[in-house]
Amino acid sequence: MRLNGKIALITGANKGIGLAITQRFLGEGAIVYAGIKNVAEASSDLNILKTKFDSQLNIIKLNVTESENCKEVFQQIKKSCDKIDVLVNNAGIVSYELVPFIDFEKLQLMIQTNVVGLIKMCQLASRYMARQKSGSIINISSIVSLKGASGQAAYSATKGAVNSFTLSLAKELANSNIRVNAIAPGMVSTERLKQISQEKFGDKVSQIGFGRMASPDEIADICLFFASDESSYVTGQLLGADGSLTI
Numbered sequence: 001m002r003l004n005g006k007i008a009l010i011t012g013a014n015k016g017i018g019l020a021i022t023q024r025f026l027g028e029g030a031i032v033y034a035g036i037k038n039v040a041e042a043s044s045d046l047n048i049l050k051t052k053f054d055s056q057l058n059i060i061k062l063n064v065t066e067s068e069n070c071k072e073v074f075q076q077i078k079k080s081c082d083k084i085d086v087l088v089n090n091a092g093i094v095s096y097e098l099v100p101f102i103d104f105e106k107l108q109l110m111i112q113t114n115v116v117g118l119i120k121m122c123q124l125a126s127r128y129m130a131r132q133k134s135g136s137i138i139n140i141s142s143i144v145s146l147k148g149a150s151g152q153a154a155y156s157a158t159k160g161a162v163n164s165f166t167l168s169l170a171k172e173l174a175n176s177n178i179r180v181n182a183i184a185p186g187m188v189s190t191e192r193l194k195q196i197s198q199e200k201f202g203d204k205v206s207q208i209g210f211g212r213m214a215s216p217d218e219i220a221d222i223c224l225f226f227a228s229d230e231s232s233y234v235t236g237q238l239l240g241a242d243g244s245l246t247i
């Protein structure tokens, strides 16, 4: 029960890494607000968690590109719980295009989601957390922000922005006792990557020292560390979880 009584908001919680974080946090006693883009389309896995954890899990509409919606979510949490301890910015989209073929409409949406939405969420969280003089913000970046990847130049740029924003925000919020850290996963076996890996990434898996992708649960475990008091003196860090890809 390493998060007993903590209030956590997770974006993009419907599936993949966000779902794994939701499950892990619930198991550790947190009250979780699971933000999903469309509540009517809650995944069966998330609904199973709702049945199991009942009032400990709140499934809420949260589209990080809709600034009013983001505000309402914080207001709702403040009203119900009077505090927010943890924000996990997990929501993200990716597009795979070589530079000559970058689709600028897709790029705009990716920037709005991965960067602008994340910054908006951090801004709102920091206002609430600064008043309570505590909090932990966790941003999900990617290994490609450090290592680069052919076909992912635009995506990697959005995650590079996440890294530098994380560092500056950590500096800005340190004297309010708010910690800000990021995780840079390598290849994680979510549905999204499983589908693509068959066509494009099959050979890449063999380049991973561990010889396999990470499971979403392995990323959730790192999130738990950053969310819990076990990392109470850790801020401004970007922790890679890539099975040796960056070394």
Ligand code: NAD
Pocket (backbone or CB within 6 Å): 011, 012, 013, 014, 015, 016, 017, 018, 035, 036, 037, 062, 063, 064, 065, 090, 091, 092, 093, 094, 113, 117, 140, 141, 142, 143, 184, 185, 186, 187, 188, 189, 190, 191, 192, 193
């Ligand atoms: P996923 O596609 O399975 O899940 C992403 C979630 O984000 C979905 O639930 C989706 O609905 C949500 N989302 C998308 N746009 C949103 C918006 N505007 N508002 C709110 N939610 C939105 O992806 P995943 O593999 O679980 O990835 C989660 C995070 O981890 C992303 O930020 C991704 O960039 C990052 N990441 C993933 C991998 C990987 O290999 N899977 C590797 C490195 C980093």
